Amino acid sequence: MSELLWKSAKELSEALSNKEVSAVELAQAMLARADEVDPKIHAFLKRTDEIALEQAKAADERRARGETSSAFDGVPVAYKDIFCTKGVTTTMGSKILETFVPPYSATVVERCEAAGLTMLGKLNLDEFAMGSSTEWSAYGPTKNPWDLERVPGGSSGGPPALIMSGGVPWGWGTDTGGSVRQPAALCGCVGVKPTYGLVSRYGIIAFASSLDQAGPFARTVEDAAILLMLAAGHDPMDATSIPQEVPNYLDGIDAGIQGMKIGIVKEFTDTEGLQPGVKQRVDEAYTRLERLGAELVEISLPSFQYAISAYYLVAPAEASSNLARYDGVRYALRSDEGTDIVKMTSRTRDEGFGPEVKRRIMLGTYALSAGYYDAYYGKAQKTRSLIIKELDAAYEKVDLIVSPSSPDTAFKFGAKTADPLSMYLSDIFTVPVNMAGNAGISIPCGLSPDDNLPVGLQIIAKSLDEKTMFRAAHAFEQDLGFASDPGMRPQI
Ligand code: GLN
Numbered sequence: 001m002s003e004l005l006w007k008s009a010k011e012l013s014e015a016l017s018n019k020e021v022s023a024v025e026l027a028q029a030m031l032a033r034a035d036e037v038d039p040k041i042h043a044f045l046k047r048t049d050e051i052a053l054e055q056a057k058a059a060d061e062r063r064a065r066g067e068t069s070s071a072f073d074g075v076p077v078a079y080k081d082i083f084c085t086k087g088v089t090t091t092m093g094s095k096i097l098e099t100f101v102p103p104y105s106a107t108v109v110e111r112c113e114a115a116g117l118t119m120l121g122k123l124n125l126d127e128f129a130m131g132s133s134t135e136w137s138a139y140g141p142t143k144n145p146w147d148l149e150r151v152p153g154g155s156s157g158g159p160p161a162l163i164m165s166g167g168v169p170w171g172w173g174t175d176t177g178g179s180v181r182q183p184a185a186l187c188g189c190v191g192v193k194p195t196y197g198l199v200s201r202y203g204i205i206a207f208a209s210s211l212d213q214a215g216p217f218a219r220t221v222e223d224a225a226i227l228l229m230l231a232a233g234h235d236p237m238d239a240t241s242i243p244q245e246v247p248n249y250l251d252g253i254d255a256g257i258q259g260m261k262i263g264i265v266k267e268f269t270d271t272e273g274l275q276p277g278v279k280q281r282v283d284e285a286y287t288r289l290e291r292l293g294a295e296l297v298e299i300s301l302p303s304f305q306y307a308i309s310a311y312y313l314v315a316p317a318e319a320s321s322n323l324a325r326y327d328g329v330r331y332a333l334r335s336d337e338g339t340d341i342v343k344m345t346s347r348t349r350d351e352g353f354g355p356e357v358k359r360r361i362m363l364g365t366y367a368l369s370a371g372y373y374d375a376y377y378g379k380a381q382k383t384r385s386l387i388i389k390e391l392d393a394a395y396e397k398v399d400l401i402v403s404p405s406s407p408d409t410a411f412k413f414g415a416k417t418a419d420p421l422s423m424y425l426s427d428i429f430t431v432p433v434n435m436a437g438n439a440g441i442s443i444p445c446g447l448s449p450d451d452n453l454p455v456g457l458q459i460i461a462k463s464l465d466e467k468t469m470f471r472a473a474h475a476f477e478q479d480l481g482f483a484s485d486p487g488m489r490p491q492i
Contacts, residue, residue: 004029005166006489009223012169013071016063023056023063023074027118030076033167034120037492041143041152043162045081047121048088052076055118062116072230073116078171080156081122082129083109083214084203092205093127093137093155096352100332106203107238108172108214111231120168123158127354128323129174129207131155132182132426135417136356144187145490146453150410153183153426159217160187165492170218170227176207177311178406178430180215181442185405185456188444188488190224190473191217193430195463196437197242199228200235208318209240211311211434220483221443221474225249228466242464249470257475258293260468263398266300273425275408277448281455282404285445285476289402292475299394299401303386307432310387312424313367313380314435319357320364326352359420388436395462400472403429405442405456429458439466443473444482 004012004021015021031049038044059074084090084102091097105113113119126136134142134157142157144150145165152161156173163171164187173180175193184191192215199214206212216227226249234243264286290296328334328348335347353361367376394401407428416423433440442456457476461469482488 008220009075009169023059027052027056037165041161043158044121052118059116069116077117078120078168080173093125095138096326096333107200107235108231115230126155129155144410145492153186155179160189175215176211178427181430182406184442186410188454191442193440195439197240198232200238202237206322208315221477225470253474257472260294261398262294263299263401273407277450281446285457301390306383310380310383311431316360316364317367320361384435391436401460403458405458409448409453
């Protein structure tokens with residue numbers, strides 16, 4: 001069974017259809033792998049063994065009748081614990097939602113279920129998806145399978161850690177400022193931030209609604225594209241969902257990148273804090289793209305320097321409003337202390353929220369307060385418009401833009417928790433993409449010569465041009481051979 005653990009979902013789909021393995025056997029093998037690795041990495045907040053086995057049994061019965069729900073009927077999946085799952089606790093990594101059991105499932109979960117995917121469980125994250133290391137999870141951090149003394153990145157640290165431990169072929173996270181791409185980079189797998197509005201946000205607990213977007217993790221670009229296709233597309237339950245057909249991203253994915261124009265951002269070349277080993281591997285990646293036939297073009301996007309500052313006003317502002325609903329009345333935690341409603345609410349929020357969430361609420365309410373609104377929130381929105389404008393102009397000249405995904409490789413626990421600003425800078429390369437609503441992907445581009453840890457290359461595409469992005473990412477992946485090399489896996 002162990003050889004199944006590292007197969008792609010696409011290969012598992014073939015194994016299922018050739019009857020080399022059953023869905024129940026697959027679920028069992030992956031749950032047994034979780035028994036082995038999860039005590040070390042702590043990727044799961046909740047395992048759903050019973051549901052997985054029940055769904056797998058149903059998948060096998062369908063297949064026996066010749067009635068599969070999709071080509072991936074019976075392939076396991078796992079979700080960041082931000083996706084509502086009907087009847088299964090959804091904690092958001094927070095004490096305030098410790099006992100919250102959603103009465104419905106997120107559209108992403110429903111669509112994956114409709115395709116026959118079996119749910120192994122709910123995975124760890126920074127509390128309310130605020131962070132870059134999972135160290136802010138109220139339930140303890142996830143560990144990086146490449147080095148258990150290091151973070152997996154965040155906020156969606158659980159899915160890539162499990163995927164790179166051979167515990168599941170693919171999974172779902174969310175990316176508000178980099179939370180899929182940065183942990184994918186730090187764990188050595190693929191992570192996608194789709195165009196804003198491509199995947200429904202219905203049933204995903206809100207952090208910053210104008211930036212939040214669900215995104216797939218996988219070990220191959222093709223798998224990430226497939227998982228995205230299974231859930232993407234218009235959903236009337238989300239007013240920001242784009243009413244447009246989702247193209248087949250696999251069509252022409254092998255076409256290569258001959259003649260493509262790829263932009264390199266001038267303002268990113270001397271980013272402070274960019275590790276030499278990361279810079280080296282990313283520079284090599286640019287050369288590889290050139291060798292594969294792309295034309296590299298230097299572009300200037302001056303507004304990118306202000307993206308982090310603007311993001312840390314817009315995201316906390318929206319968060320402070322979204323998190324107002326945790327009042328001790330409507331959801332989960334309610335403090336026993338407090339003699340009236342105001343005191344009860346205030347005690348509940350004090351007991352239920354952790355330090356980073358409280359910091360964001362304070363930042364956000366301050367940025368929105370009457371006397372400061374124009375100076376902070378208003379200014380940040382103007383910066384956001386500028387980022388969009390400059391990117392639109394860049395796409396007149398180039399098809400795609402490349403950069404590192406993260407300035408550093410996986411860092412040690414505790415390295416950044418005492419200094420919020422250094423943690424915030426983890427997203428320096430990813431945040432502009434969310435601010436503009438564009439698409440982005442992180443793919444492995446080797447191990448850093450500094451510390452033998454994975455480095456991620458980010459490829460950015462204009463809104464709804466995921467197809468070109470996947471095509472380039474796939475060409476790079478096939479040429480590098482990282483994903484298909486058993487030597488390029490953590491020894492766990
Ligand atoms: N690390 C960023 C933050 O803390 C992004 C988080 C995310 O994308 N959910 O806000």
